[in-house]
Amino acid sequence: MNPEFDLTQGPLAPTREPLAYGVLAAVCLAALMLPLTFVGVAVATPAIGRELGGSPLALSWTTNAFMLTFGSVLMAAGTLADEFGRKRLFSLGVALFGLTSLALVFVPSLLWLNLLRGVQGLAGAAALAGGSAALAQAFDGPGRTRAFSLLGTTFGVGLAFGPILAGVLVEHAGWRGIFLSGALIGGLSLGFGVPRMLESTDPEARGVDWPGTLSFTLALVLLTWGILQAPQSGWSSPWVVLLLLGALLALWLFIVVERRAARPMLDLSLFRYARFVGVQVLPIATCYCYVVLLILLPIRFIGVEGYSAIDAGMLMIALSAPMLVVPFAAGWLHRWFSAGNLSSLGLVVAAGGLFWLSRVGPGQAPIERVWPLLVIGLGSGLPWGLMDGLSVSVVPKERAGMASGIFSTTRVAGEGIALALVVALLAGLVQHALGTVAGPAESVMLAARQLAGGDLAASVASLPALQPQALQQAYAEAFSQLLQVLMIITLLAAAVVRVALHEPRHPGPRSTDQRNSKNS
Template structure:
């Protein structure tokens, strides 16, 4: 298979994100209507088959098309599986089950890129898709037979007008955000996509207000707990997820760490996801989910502030501790928010709740990353401009430095020394971390108020 342009290659990731994020809520509705186990099984089977087909793709076009199919399959599997899990457990058992689910999400997000890199190094890029097919086969063979079928007994059919209008809105929004780094936020194409998303969203709200059985019950947004649950994945995007992308770029591209050293350093951020989400489920027996989540966000905000005080060139040992604090704090809401997402609606509407929450999570990650990268570039442009850079070279150097290409940035500003560029980068990155800290603190306050739930301690075994 021949390689394409960088823009065409970027759609290998974008095609999956676009389809996955845009149909999650529709998939939740389908799970309630046709059966959670059935939709999960179909999603896993389709994911495995499309992964196997990707091994033999003849061109980049087919690669991107099949990645879009994988996104559809992943949305079906996630919505159906989460809703089925909500039906299988009650009370503390459900909290522990979803804490384990949150742990698997966190571990996959943190360690997936490392494992993928090992597979690529030893077996090529096709090895990643072979592993996806194998995992899908194992799930069908050993997981599905142990699941119980369930559906919403009061389902009245899929809200197709709402499903289509919402999917259109999210497709256009996601497409616009993904296209912006390539074309610029002010390009007519990006502005047209974002305007179309706004119009489609207005149509969705109009349709849902008139629907007898809407896909999204808009009255839920009147309840603080429902709103608070949606804040949690957005908060963890800004205090944890974006760092998984930005810090390796900083360590490798700007500070000159080797890939191995940077990976080992990142373990301080990701390793807590192995244990903290499960611990959060256990602590929830005595402390409310809202209090634990807001406490975790406060801890993560403290870690962000600590990390913002460290300049490039400081030893790796000094960086480990703030990264560990961020990982520990982020792990508390991470282990609780999946369970909370299905606890704020009637049990029979678990598919809808799972779809809404998963949509918020996936769309939030894409939006957060795009906004944070744009903010870093703007802060770099300001920092470089304060030290004498100007014109097109300033804008180009800021974008290159934000992307971790120190050498290219130095080429755009030949009169600048490497030390001067590092100083400007450190200043801008520190300001960015402080902005993320403020966002996390605000989210902690919203979660504390919205998820307030007076509880009495329970003895072990109750």
């Protein structure tokens, strides 16, 4: 093969640059689909519940089904991309994502919606893994860094403007319009970018570690299911205990399989590096101080406080807009300050914003929420802008690929688990706030789950003796307590990151080569 057209070879030849930018356009368009459907579904959840019905547990799967399948197969998808072709897997993932988005426009029930959301998560993992691998092959050196920076910016744009776009679509086209927009973006990516991509494979690809993939997926599904089921059945119920024990058994099986595999999907020896462990804490920390709010706040604003979808989307911009700027600033500041210091500082700032937001009571003007949301977004943006690069710089270079896959899986799987835990905790806190209400315990428990899911009307029907204002006050009290718990988790993560990613102070700007040589 002519090296000029071989994506597995070195730097880009000048005649291949238009093709490389075509790859970049295709991958960025595809990347725009993911945050839009992620945050968009959160904005649409109250409308979905009104039209399709369903219990709070069933409605929570509209988000969790996507995150579970996405996170559990991401590492396997990367291996498939290397073995069967990056372009091929990317094209398949985008096409399947677009088709499932189109099918979601016509779903007749919540069950079908949740099943298709699971398929959409599989498609998203294939698109991201194949697209990232293709992008890494299409660019080299500084060009690769800029390409992946633009990819990260695309995610930021989706997170920043996804809520308001989703709000406009819900108000004027209904919640199904969100999925239609995903299908249209997928079609643009396939039609414009994919024809400009060249195929590439890894001749030394090792094949998919199916035992590891299946045991890891089973552990994630059982753990998330058990956490979500707990508010409904109780943490001590036999069903919940069985699910959680099954998750532990599946996790043990996964560890045994990976230790014995000749070429494991997850090299457990990487966790001997303290800095590698510290990097894994970063996406987990941002889950609790930032990502869960992308889901919970629209549900609160729309379902409990009665904001319109557009007004809720406008408020959410205060939280997500800093992601357009702060990650770039973090990369610039890293020339003078260590990643550990910057990341821990950002988490402390985010924790301060969480505490500030917890002090804003119901009925206050929207502007009172804007400032703490901005602080949370600003603080979260510092580790967000550094952790992708850190994920591959804190291990030996020959293990960078696996480290990146582990980091991506930790991020996505951690988001699903964090969301399930936080929703379960919120339901428990709401139930505690309603504990003195006269009425059957089962009715109080049901009303708490309905409130936590953003269905104020249903909770009023479950507890007709209470006025809506009383239920809103109980929810606000519980949400304030939840924010303070998230603040504590974020502060603990900041301390771990500060210790694990500690570096000696550098007197001046550091070059990339200096940083890499130190971290390798």
